[in-house]
Amino acid sequence: MPVLLDQLRRAVGADHVLTEGDLTAYEQDWRQRARGKALAVVRPASTDQVAAVVRACAAAGASIVPQGGNTGLAVGSVPDASGRQVLLSLRRLDQVRAVDPANLTITVEAGCILQNVQAAAESAGFLFPLSLAAEGSCTLGGNLAANAGGTQVLRYGNARELCLGLEVVTAQGEVWDGLSGLRKDNTGYDLRDLFIGSEGTLGVITAATMKLYPQPAARLTAWAAVPSMQAAVDLLGLAHRHLGAGLTGFEVMNQFALSLVARHYPQQRVPLWQDTPWCVLLENSDHESEAHARALFERLLEAALASGCVTDAVVAESLSQAQALWHIRESIPLAQAEEGLNIKHDISLPVSRIPAFVAETDALLAANVPGVRLVDFGHLGDGNLHYNVQAPEGQDAAAFLRTQEDRINTLVFDAVARHGGSISAEHGIGSLKAAKLPHYKSPVALQMMRAIKHALDPKDIMNPGRVLAAPRGHE
C-alpha cells in the first residue's frame, strides 16, 4: 500500500492525498448512519488525474469510493471500515466548461455544486431545473450517479432526463468522452444512461452536458384542500389538462404532517389544514406572464371546486407568499425531526394505485402498530411518496425504532411490491438497501445487472458492495 500511496501522490500532488487529521467529512455520511476509514482521501483536479488515480488503484487491486458532496441518503459514498478503500473526492473538478445558448446546453465538471450550475445557467439567461434540498452542497456528478429527483421532476424529469452526455473514467482508467450536446444520437448502446444511476459502481463520472430551458416569465403557487387521496389524484388529472407543461409542481401533504409544522413552527401560518385530511401545493410556471398564470390557475380551481375534488383553495398573491407555501412543504422533514426519531420511506407507485396503497397500508400499520402516526407527503405528480412513520405519542422514539423499524419496513415494502411500486424512488440503493434489493427486484434483472457489473468492472474495484451486495464469488 505504501507504493500505491506514492503513486497517488505523484498523480494528484502530495497535498491532495489525505491520510491524517480529521477526515470525518469524507468518511461519514451526513445523516451519520455509517462511519468508515479510508486508506486515503484523494482529491484530483482534472479528468486525467482521475484516470491516473483509477489506473493506480486498479494495478494495486485497491477499491475506489467516488464521492461528490457526500449528501446521499443511501450510504453510497463513504468508505467501509477496512481502511483499504481509496476515497476519490471529485470536489476539485468544479469548473463550468461551457454554456451553449443556441444549443440550450451547459457542460460542467462532476464536482460542481448544483447551486453553482443553477447560477451559471441563470446568469446566461436560462433555467437549469434540477432542484433539491441539498443543492447548496451536493454536486452534479453525485446527482447523476444517483439519478437525483427533486421538486421539478413532473415537468423536467430526473437528472437522467436532463443529461445529454457524459465524460467518464472507466474502471480500467480510460477516459470515455461522451460529452455530446446532441438530442438525437442512435449510434449504439446507451452507455450514458447506464452510468447515470449506477452510484459509482461502474466508473467515475467526471463531467456532463446538461439541458437548459428558457426561464419562465412567472411562477405561481396555489394551495388546495382536498377531501381524499383520490380527490388529489383527480385534481392532478385536471391540472395536467388545464396547465399542460406549465404544471411544474404537485405536492401532497397529509393532515398529520401539516400539524407537525403547525406545532413546531407556529410562526408559519399553514393554510386550510385543520378541516381537511390532505392539502396539495401546485406550481404553475408560465412563459407569458403572472397575470396569465393567475387566470389559468383560477380556471383550474373553479373546475376543481365544481367537481368536488377541491373543497377550498388559495393562490399566492406575491412571490413571498409563494415562497412561504413552499417553505411549509419543505419544513415537514424538519418538523418530523423536532417531533423525534422517525422511519423514512422513499417509495414510488403508479399514480393510479396511490389511493388504494395509502388506504390499505394505513390500515395495515394501524392494526399492527398500535398508536402509529403516519407522516405522508411527497411528489404526487411523480407517484413518489415519503411515507414516514413517527413513534406513537408519548413513546420513547429510539426504543420504538429499535424494536419496530425492520418490521415496519417490511410491512411497507411488501405493500409497495403488491402495488407494483419501487422501494427507492429517488434516493438510490447505496449500501443501506443493497441487502434488501434482492427481495424486491426481479432475479432476471439482478442477473443482468451482475453481468454488466462484471463486464465493465471485472476486478470489482468500483464502489464494491453498493447497489449489488457482495456476490458469493465472481460468476
Next chain:
Amino acid sequence: MPVLLDQLRRAVGADHVLTEGDLTAYEQDWRQRARGKALAVVRPASTDQVAAVVRACAAAGASIVPQGGNTGLAVGSVPDASGRQVLLSLRRLDQVRAVDPANLTITVEAGCILQNVQAAAESAGFLFPLSLAAEGSCTLGGNLAANAGGTQVLRYGNARELCLGLEVVTAQGEVWDGLSGLRKDNTGYDLRDLFIGSEGTLGVITAATMKLYPQPAARLTAWAAVPSMQAAVDLLGLAHRHLGAGLTGFEVMNQFALSLVARHYPQQRVPLWQDTPWCVLLENSDHESEAHARALFERLLEAALASGCVTDAVVAESLSQAQALWHIRESIPLAQAEEGLNIKHDISLPVSRIPAFVAETDALLAANVPGVRLVDFGHLGDGNLHYNVQAPEGQDAAAFLRTQEDRINTLVFDAVARHGGSISAEHGIGSLKAAKLPHYKSPVALQMMRAIKHALDPKDIMNPGRVLAAPRGHE
C-alpha cells in the same frame, strides 16, 4: 436443423413457422437494399412463446433476427443470406394490454402498429406523441429497438423518453418483467434504456409501458422565410422563449428542397420559397385554445420580423391549411425520389454548430463534386438534418451514386465528426452502418459496448453483426 424446426413448431404452432412460399416481406428490407434467406419465419403470439423460441434457438446455436414492421432504414431486421438465421416476427403480439388514465400510461405489446397505439391513446382522451412517416406499418417494439425519433421530438423526446418500462425476453430465453409505470425508480442499473436503441442485439422487447399526455386544445402551424441558417437558429431561440413547451415542431428546408416539391408536385402551393434560401415550419400546440395559440404566434413573428431573423411569414388559417404546410415538408423525400436516385444522410449536430457545418460542408461538396445539388432539410429543433445529395442536373444518377456515394459519405461524415455530431441521428446502425461505426465512435465506447454485448448475449445469437460488426473471435 430439422430438430430446431420441430421445436419451433411445438412452440408456436406449425402454421406460424414459415419456410416456404413468398417470404419477401420478411426477408427483404423495405428500401430493397438487402435480401436475405431465413431458416424459418417464426410468428409467436405471446411472450411465453417468444421465450420458448429463444430457448430453442439458443440450445441449437441458431441466431435470431427480431422484426416488427420491417420499415427500418438501416437494414437491421432482415436475415442474412446464410439460410441459418431464424426470423422472429413480433407482429402477432399486437394487444393493447392496459390504459391507465390517472397514471398517464399505456401498456402495449411489441407488435402493435404505432398508429394503433396513437388511436388507443386518443380514444381514451390522450395524446401518444410518437409520430413518424412509417406509423401506419411500423411497430412500437421496432420503434423502441431503434429509438425512433420523428416530428414531435422537440417537445416529447425520442421513443426512449416516452418509455417507462419494458418486458424483454433475454438471450437466455428468460422473461424480464420490467413493465413499470413508475416515473421514479432508482433501484439499480438502467436496463430499460440499454435495451432501447440496441436494435435487437441484446434481447427481444415484447411489451412496453409508454407515457401519455393530455391532448392539446389546438395545434397551429406557421411558415416563415428566413435569410440564413443562422437566422433559423436565432428564430428557434426566440420560439423557445415565446412558446415554451408549446413549441412542438421546428422544421427547416432549403430552397432547392422546396423547388423539387414545386417542380414535381405543382398542385402543392409552396409559400414564400422563391425569394429566400431557407424556410421554416413551426408548430405550436396549445392547451388553451386556437385563439391563444394564434396570439402567441403573432407575438413571436412580430419579434422575429423586427429582429430580422424572419423576412416574411404566414400562419395557417385552418386545420386544412396547417395540414397542407406539413404535407409540403413531408413531400420532400418523395420529390427527391421523383427527381432521381440520391444519397441520404441522417445526421445530428449541436444546434449551435449547424450554420458553420452547413456553410463549410456545402462549400466542400461544391468544390469536390462539380454540379452537386444539396437537399437540406430536417428537424432543426433537435439538431437533426437530412443532408441529402442529388446528382448534378442532367447526369445519370445511378452512375453518379456508383462512383461518388462512398466518397461523398466520407466527406459528409468527416465534417460531422469535426463538428461533434453523429452519423446516425434517428435511423440507427443496423448492418448498413456497422462497418462505418468504428471510424466515428470512441474506441473506449466501442469496447464497453462489446463487453456489454458479450455479458448479455455470450453466444452472440441476438441479431449478430448488427450495430457491432462481427468481432474477430470472442473477447
